[in-house]
Amino acid sequence: MKISVLNLLRGGVFSLAVVAAFAFTQPLKVTTAYGAERNDDDEVIAWHQVDISNPQNYECETNPSLVCIYEEQDVTSPMVAPGKFLP
Template sequence: MKLNILNLLRGGVFSLAVVAAFAFTTPRGDAPAYGTPDNGATWVLVDELEINEDYECVPGSQACTYSSQSMSNPIGPTNKKFRLITP
């Protein structure tokens, strides 16, 4: 009986870990994301870049990323600005 309860407890902990792994992971969509450091003159594809390593979103008056190379499709809040981090 003690062994059955221990196995049920292990299974429950494993199940909880699996659920937590999926619940707290942000999925990346299939749609590309773009950023513009100069108000739309040039666009950077940010899908392969890491935030806070390759680029950052600093306070500003536009969106940090967009779903197309157009300033009409912002992703997220519109009080940030895209900035490339230079090594």
């Protein structure tokens, strides 16, 4: 009887650890995004693929009214970073 209770307790602790591991793990974020190069009229003239995990390969000028980086090459896709993209 003692052994079965101990086994149940071990199983419960193991199950709780498995649930906690999945509950507190965040999904991997996409690191590839696209910078929208704009002209003086704020029209997109070119798309540049950027690695958002390495911000040294792009720069966003501070301008909260514009979007700098998008998830896809489409201005309606979700925004990743605000500002004006400077290639």
